[in-house]
Amino acid sequence: MKALFLMLFILLLTACASRTAEDAYKEGKYLESIELAASYVEDKGETKLDADDLASFQKIVSNVMAHYENQLLTAERTDYASRISSYEALLQMKNRLSNRFYSQQVYFFNNKYEIKQLRQLIAEEYYLYGNSINATDADSYYLKANLYRQGMEQYKYKDIEALYNKTYTKYMQVAAKEYYEQGQQLAKAQLYKEAAEAFSQAVQVYKPLGKYKDSEQLFVVYDKKYRLNEAQNFYQQAEEIKKLATTHFEYRQMAELYNDAATIYQPYGDYKGSAALARQYQQKGILKIYYPPTQYSQLIKNRLNADYIQFVSNQAMADIVIDITSSDKYNEYSEKPIMRAMSENILENTIKVPNAEGVVENKDIYKTYYYNQETTTFVNVFELNTRIDVTGLYTYSDKDYIKKSSNITKYVYSGDVPKKYNNHTVGSYLSKSKLASKAEDEQKNYIRTQLANLQMIFNRL
Numbered sequence: 001m002k003a004l005f006l007m008l009f010i011l012l013l014t015a016c017a018s019r020t021a022e023d024a025y026k027e028g029k030y031l032e033s034i035e036l037a038a039s040y041v042e043d044k045g046e047t048k049l050d051a052d053d054l055a056s057f058q059k060i061v062s063n064v065m066a067h068y069e070n071q072l073l074t075a076e077r078t079d080y081a082s083r084i085s086s087y088e089a090l091l092q093m094k095n096r097l098s099n100r101f102y103s104q105q106v107y108f109f110n111n112k113y114e115i116k117q118l119r120q121l122i123a124e125e126y127y128l129y130g131n132s133i134n135a136t137d138a139d140s141y142y143l144k145a146n147l148y149r150q151g152m153e154q155y156k157y158k159d160i161e162a163l164y165n166k167t168y169t170k171y172m173q174v175a176a177k178e179y180y181e182q183g184q185q186l187a188k189a190q191l192y193k194e195a196a197e198a199f200s201q202a203v204q205v206y207k208p209l210g211k212y213k214d215s216e217q218l219f220v221v222y223d224k225k226y227r228l229n230e231a232q233n234f235y236q237q238a239e240e241i242k243k244l245a246t247t248h249f250e251y252r253q254m255a256e257l258y259n260d261a262a263t264i265y266q267p268y269g270d271y272k273g274s275a276a277l278a279r280q281y282q283q284k285g286i287l288k289i290y291y292p293p294t295q296y297s298q299l300i301k302n303r304l305n306a307d308y309i310q311f312v313s314n315q316a317m318a319d320i321v322i323d324i325t326s327s328d329k330y331n332e333y334s335e336k337p338i339m340r341a342m343s344e345n346i347l348e349n350t351i352k353v354p355n356a357e358g359v360v361e362n363k364d365i366y367k368t369y370y371y372n373q374e375t376t377t378f379v380n381v382f383e384l385n386t387r388i389d390v391t392g393l394y395t396y397s398d399k400d401y402i403k404k405s406s407n408i409t410k411y412v413y414s415g416d417v418p419k420k421y422n423n424h425t426v427g428s429y430l431s432k433s434k435l436a437s438k439a440e441d442e443q444k445n446y447i448r449t450q451l452a453n454l455q456m457i458f459n460r461l
Helices: 002-017 021-026 030-044 051-074 080-097 103-110 115-132 138-154 160-188 192-209 215-244 248-268 274-284 297-303 432-458
Strands: 287-290 309-311 320-334 338-354 360-392 396-415 424-428
Touching: 021 030, 021 051, 030 051, 030 080, 051 080, 051 103, 080 103, 080 115, 115 138, 115 160, 138 160, 160 192, 160 215, 192 215, 215 248, 215 274, 248 274, 297 432, 320 432, 360 432, 396 432
Parallel strands: 287 309, 287 320
Antiparallel strands: 320 360, 338 360, 360 396, 396 424
């Protein structure tokens, strides 16, 4: 199977490696075809390139160049995105094909385009694209500014930097105004969380220019109102549970709600001592468990691993006591031997004798064997009893019985025994330790299942 996977992997690598520039070009992946063509030339090396290699390379470059030039010729003058894409593709080609040992082989492309020239053409398209947008809101101002920024990254074309700064400043002003007005509307609708977020956005977007009106103060006002409402809600839920709470589970619910109240109101202080109440009821919600030290101690600790469970070393301190006990028994015995008297006619020889007409025929000579077969079966058995007792806040008991055995049967022949029969044994006789190991593995699965079920119950106590 491993050999099959290795073969498939090698075939896949071979298929990938055999992909050519022509394949990519036919699929319309023009820049990939340039990369594959250039890589092929570089891998083969300057001294090993022949005329056919160079002709194929030049053809790919020429065809891809013609493709993007045709895209520019046929694109509408206002189709800035398409024109930018074509110029950027030509720039990528220029970067890939310049300053290489084969650059002169594609002089028709390299002599026609310069990197600075292409970057300037790209910047010009971004410049015109930005100028074409009639910005009226934050989104359109952001789009316009972003176009100037992308053009500026290519080339400082005309006053593109000044236009970017002016447009981005206008974006910040308009965006802050929109967020501020949105916050006012949300506040009127008593959507305090959303209002606070809107005023926060106004603060952040206007930050490079300073402070926008009273947006910082309004953020605090409505953020505090939102958090106060949430804290009151969490606190009241905890107080309602508190009226009838008697179980560790209910104390943990209260602790979680008090903690939620404390956490959400934390930027403005401690809400009605909710942080201390959370700690108090979290402690009351802890379920204390004791188990006598046995070989099952680690299994109990691993399976009952929860933040609300605390293991204690003194039974008097425990809410729950888990006692797992076991006993085992091992026995070996042999069953009463069984003796069988057996007989069997077996072909011993074939001789040639004449029949009544004098014709020679084959005659089989048989021999009857009389022998005894004695079978004795040896058995060993390992029995494992397990008992789980739970007392305290929850009472439960269960027990399990596991039996593992093995056997072997010996066959012994005596008397006139045919050659094909030999003394032998059938079966597999396991040692006591192996039978015990099998039983203990099964026992562990039983205990794990029991403890998992108990944990679900303990969670609700």
